Amino acid sequence: MTVVDVPDGSPFGLANLPYGVFSTPGAPPRAGVRLGDAVVDLARLLDDPVFAAPELNGFLAQGRARWTQVRERITALLAGDVPDDAVHPVAAVTMHLPFAVADxxxxxxxxxxxxxxxxxxxxxxxxxxxxxxxxxxxxxxxxxxxxxxxxxxxxxxxxxxxxxxxxxxxxxxxxxxxxxxxxxxxxxxxxxxxxxxxxxxxxxxxxxxxxxxxxxxxxxxxxxxxxxxxxxxxxxxxxxxxxxxxxxxxxxxxxxxxxxxxxxxxxxxxxxxxxxxxxxxxxxxxxxxxxxxxxxxxxxxxxxxxxxxxxxxxxxxxxxxxxxxxxxxxxxxxxxxxxxxxxxxxxxxxxxxxxxxxxxxxxxxxxxxxxxxxxxxxxxxxxxxxxxxxxxxx
Amino acid sequence: MTVVDVPDGSPFGLANLPYGVFSTPGAPPRAGVRLGDAVVDLARLLDDPVFAAPELNGFLAQGRARWTQVRERITALLAGDVPDDAVHPVAAVTMHLPFAVADxxxxxxxxxxxxxxxxxxxxxxxxxxxxxxxxxxxxxxxxxxxxxxxxxxxxxxxxxxxxxxxxxxxxxxxxxxxxxxxxxxxxxxxxxxxxxxxxxxxxxxxxxxxxxxxxxxxxxxxxxxxxxxxxxxxxxxxxxxxxxxxxxxxxxxxxxxxxxxxxxxxxxxxxxxxxxxxxxxxxxxxxxxxxxxxxxxxxxxxxxxxxxxxxxxxxxxxxxxxxxxxxxxxxxxxxxxxxxxxxxxxxxxxxxxxxxxxxxxxxxxxxxxxxxxxxxxxxxxxxxxxxxxxxxxx
CATH class of the missing domain: 3.90.850.10 (Fumarylacetoacetase-like, C-terminal domain)
Structure with missing residues (x-):
């Protein structure tokens, strides 16, 4: 387990938590959240298959109540220890288009x-x-x-x-x-x-x-x-x-x-x-x-x-x-x-x-x-x- | 087995064979081809899962050589007997959007x-x-x-x-x-x-x-x-x-x-x-x-x-x-x-x-x-x- 370090003054602190789709060598694109200089694997962190998809659309479609719930859960989890293998340096991942564009x-x-x-x-x-x-x-x-x-x-x-x-x-x-x-x-x-x-x-x-x-x-x-x-x-x-x-x-x-x-x-x-x-x-x-x-x-x-x-x-x-x-x-x-x-x-x-x-x-x-x-x-x-x-x- | 009847002068003869997506009561939308006043179920006729999808996109993506091959195969099959349960009167089916529109x-x-x-x-x-x-x-x-x-x-x-x-x-x-x-x-x-x-x-x-x-x-x-x-x-x-x-x-x-x-x-x-x-x-x-x-x-x-x-x-x-x-x-x-x-x-x-x-x-x-x-x-x-x-x- 590890604590994700957030550098002083980082624009990616716990109050931000933007979502993206990332991949690591040999593994498929999946959803992550950014904290400091790290990307946290959400499929791993939350054990929810909606975040194992190569686009955020499934999660986006779940609606505002769910968005709020997930944000609260992530915020709570990232304040403490998270599994080592859920955390990747942002410099070591490839970022993908975060969502499939409809219109x-x-x-x-x-x-x-x-x-x-x-x-x-x-x-x-x-x-x-x-x-x-x-x-x-x-x-x-x-x-x-x-x-x-x-x-x-x-x-x-x-x-x-x-x-x-x-x-x-x-x-x-x-x-x-x-x-x-x-x-x-x-x-x-x-x-x-x-x-x-x-x-x-x-x-x-x-x-x-x-x-x-x-x-x-x-x-x-x-x-x-x-x-x-x-x-x-x-x-x-x-x-x-x-x-x-x-x-x-x-x-x-x-x-x-x-x-x-x-x-x-x-x-x-x-x-x-x-x-x-x-x-x-x-x-x-x-x-x-x-x-x-x-x-x-x-x-x-x-x-x-x-x-x-x-x-x-x-x-x-x-x-x-x-x-x-x-x-x-x-x-x-x-x-x-x-x-x-x-x-x-x-x-x-x-x-x-x-x-x-x-x-x-x-x-x-x-x-x-x-x-x-x-x-x-x-x-x-x-x-x-x-x-x-x-x-x-x- | 049955032969699909094509009324004289029908604009949906064997030279046309347009594709669509149809459904029958209790069954999901799937691909069909029109012949005369009938819709022929392509998933049933050709035993190919690409036609069991609710949109033609999978087939469309297969390319021109495959389009030609499928058209030849359908033309040959429809000239003879086809399974009864592959044929539906067009008046008895619901037609759907035939393809998922990209742009x-x-x-x-x-x-x-x-x-x-x-x-x-x-x-x-x-x-x-x-x-x-x-x-x-x-x-x-x-x-x-x-x-x-x-x-x-x-x-x-x-x-x-x-x-x-x-x-x-x-x-x-x-x-x-x-x-x-x-x-x-x-x-x-x-x-x-x-x-x-x-x-x-x-x-x-x-x-x-x-x-x-x-x-x-x-x-x-x-x-x-x-x-x-x-x-x-x-x-x-x-x-x-x-x-x-x-x-x-x-x-x-x-x-x-x-x-x-x-x-x-x-x-x-x-x-x-x-x-x-x-x-x-x-x-x-x-x-x-x-x-x-x-x-x-x-x-x-x-x-x-x-x-x-x-x-x-x-x-x-x-x-x-x-x-x-x-x-x-x-x-x-x-x-x-x-x-x-x-x-x-x-x-x-x-x-x-x-x-x-x-x-x-x-x-x-x-x-x-x-x-x-x-x-x-x-x-x-x-x-x-x-x-x-x-x-x-x-």
Whole structure:
């Protein structure tokens, strides 16, 4: 038996306990919980086959009462001795996608980001569309290309056409970008024809991950009218391996910055799910932005209520992401197209002037939030390296 | 033992043999093949557990060589005596969703439809966007709300705002519509970072179903800028229960009507997957439109090549639909918004002037295509009845 050591100031203390799926050499992927610099094998610790699965979906589907019960049990067990063979150094395990993604929806909930993108994509129009302050604008992305942190991101090929070119050309994206986001994971779904009220958020959503919604801006700019982004986004979306339960984010909850006009009644009541999460974006190891989640206009409770108000069912494993987190300051922008203002204002990375991503570049997004008693809760990180395009010949 | 009788002129002869998932009272859903007015139990006929599953995905994942082998074996067996307990009258079974949907993408491949919708949604602009003839425009829909024919469609609630209203209001959609489409189902997928060439269509796609992409035009018109349709579509998408294999559609293949400008090289070579499929739309039992699939501008081979050209992986069970099938004539339009020109030109249904769908309305889309030797291949039908909105109070 052993006691899991938690280093002073670790963002993975007993108040956090995020869930993930890990494997060790020769053993299959299974569920674990992070404590300090260790991963604790939950199938071993709790002797429950739901945690022996290669994805958390079975546990997520069990519902909030069970989530609470398991968290209490883990908290109690990890305060004492645990079996030696249940504990693995985090550096010695491989992390996997923590849940099988059912549907993936990406929102657009930062007023600063939507305003900046509107100015860049539609310079001759009002930056915010008339609907933007009335509903959380969002769209469906490709669930099958959601990958875990560390997965290489192959530069996408596709069509792009600059305004001064007579016809589109085919080739590798020249404006490969990131979007730093938070993603929310549905535990218990809803039936077709029903809806999830804005006050039922915590009954249905298990927790949050970090998301990097890789974006090929040149492909997106050419394709996106009138049906929205498609190939500019569908090649890869990376998520962090640790799913932080909402229960760990109580101290991070705060009111939204304020909504004017007041939204329609079905969206009222979710304003208390603002979250004081600080994101950090590193480009080849150098910090380039600190997007503040507390600035987001729409809350995740409002996103879920909107998502289902038409009777669309939700399923275990549904992932809905916030859209790029950007604050009012230039160095709070969570996408490089904003940070470099469409490539016109390069940022310095390791002494070089940089705009969009080059092959070999690595981007890492991390985040922390307030925990109880002045501690911090860590989300870990989502990281990816850009690989050279394939099939770029035609 | 018994011989399955095939009525003269049946669109479900031995040249068709579509696959579905059915159940009989007291027995679980399992795979069957349609012959005449019978469903033949494949787990019983072939003694293969892959057909005992409640979805066809396991079989679809086995690949084209196996699909061919199974089709040959079924064809041979059904020409003779089969066990009595393998045969069920189609009227005595319940049909289920034939496959678990991985990702769902909806294209917009009819020039007539895209032009009509452009005129209706953006009357002051060119109806076709500049990208439309260069790439098959499409977007991701909600896989979790794809339902089988016969599933009731609850009228969706949501936000809508007429141009002359100062602010949006919430309530049941007032412009509930249909879209008559063909959908294509991926059998064997592709790896992340790879692409499926335009000539590899039949290696990856197993077959086709009918699709009704129910659409709330008022919700869609208000929400769709700039990220595309979302709640206006996500509440339900109905598919027919019979998955017609590509092998049954050889006689229906024909060249596309013609593409000008010539598409980029990665989209060339798929022009031989035009399909001579005749759709019929019935509204409360009265035929209101006959959309001709042969008029489609982009082929499904081009859609799949485009979908994956950025390295997006495909998975078994991916569904991609054509978008509304509309021909050049008014009575060839596969959506009511076109058929009634935005509600301004009602059609007569059972003696009444009708525009959009009322509660209780039933819509049935069916289709046939040429088979060998002057026969017809049937797709069966996709049907749905509109139920009253729920939760319309706020």
């Amino acid at each position: 993936y929806v990406d929102f657009y909930a930062s007023e600063h980001h939507a305003t900046n993108l509107g100015r860049l994509f539609r310079p001759d129009s009002e930056p915010l569309m008339p609907n933007w302050k009335h509903l959380p604008v969002g769209y469906h992305g490709r669930a099958g290309t959601v990958v875990v942190s560390g997965t290489e991101v192959v530069r996408p090929c596709g069509q792009r056409k600059a305004p001064d070119e007579p016809a589109p050309t085919y080739g590798p994206s020249r404006r490969l970008d990131i979007e730093a986001e938070l993603g929310f994971v549905v535990g218990t779904g809803s039936a077709l024809g029903e809806r999830i009220g804005v006050d039922e958020f915590a009954e249905h959503v298990f927790g949050a991950v970090l998301v990097n919604d890789w974006s090929a801006r040149d492909l997106q700019a050419w394709e996106y009218v009138p049906l929205g982004p498609h190939l500019g986004k569908s090649f890869a979306t990376s998520v962090s391996p640790w799913l932080v339960p909402l229960a760990a984010l109580e101290a991070a909850r705060m009111p939204l910055p304020g909504q004017d006009p007041q939204p329609l009644p079905y969206l009222r009541g979710g304003e208390d799910w603002g979250l004081d999460v600080d994101l950090v974006v590193e480009w080849n190891g150098e910090e380039v932005a600190r997007p503040p989640y507390r600035e987001m206009y729409w809350s995740p409770a409002q996103m879920l209520a909107h998502l289902t108000v038409n009777g669309a069912s939700a399923r275990t494993g549904d992932l809905f992401a916030s859209g790029t987190v950007s604050g009012p300051e230039p160095r709070q922008r969570g996408a490089f197209i904003e940070l470099t203002w469409g490539g016109k204002e390069p940022v310095t990375v390791k002494g070089e002037q940089r705009t969009f991503l080059l092959d070999g570049d690595e981007v890492t997004i991390s985040a922390t939030a307030p925990g109880p008693g002045g501690t911090r809760i860590g989300f870990g990180e989502v990281s990816g390296t850009v690989a050279r395009a394939r099939g770029a010949h035609d | 769902y993408v909806d294209f917009y491949a009819s020039e007539h439809h895209a032009t009509n919708l452009g005129r209706l949604f953006r009357p002051d602009s060119e109806p076709l966007m500049p990208n439309w003839k260069h790439l098959p425009v499409g977007y991701h829909g909600r896989a979790g709300t794809v339902v089988v024919s016969g599933t009731e469609v609850v009228r969706p609630c949501g936000q809508r705002k007429a141009p002359d209203e100062p602010a949006p209001t919430y309530g049941p959609s007032r412009r509930l519509d249909i879209e008559a489409e063909l959908g294509f189902v991926v059998g064997t997928g592709s790896a992340l970072g790879e692409r499926i060439g335009v000539d590899e269509f039949a290696e990856h796609v197993f077959g086709a179903v009918l699709v009704n992409d129910w659409s709330a035009r008022d919700l869609q018109a208000w929400e769709y800028v700039p990220l595309g349709p979302h709640l206006g579509k996500s509440f339900a998408t109905s598919v027919s229960p019979w998955l017609v294999p590509l092998a049954a559609l050889e006689a229906a293949r024909m060249p596309l009507p013609g593409q000008d400008p010539q598409p980029l090289p990665y989209l060339r070579g798929g022009e031989d997957w035009g399909l001579d499929v005749d759709l019929v739309v019935e509204w409360n039992g009265e035929e209101v439109a006959r959309p001709p699939y042969r008029e489609m501008y982009w082929s499904p081979a081009q859609m799949l090549a485009h979908l994956t050209v950025n390295g997006a992986s495909a998975r078994t069970g991916d569904l991609f639909a054509s978008g509304t099938v509309s021909g050049p004539e008014p009575r060839q339009r596969g959506a009511f918004i076109e058929l009634t020109w935005g509600g301004k030109e009602p059609v007569t249904v059972k003696g009444e002037q009708r525009t959009f769908l009322l509660d209780g309305d039933e819509v049935t889309i069916s289709a046939t295509a040429p088979g060998p030797g002057g026969t017809r291949i049937g797709f069966g039908e996709v049907s749905g009845t509109v139920a009253r909105a729920r939760g319309a109070h706020d």
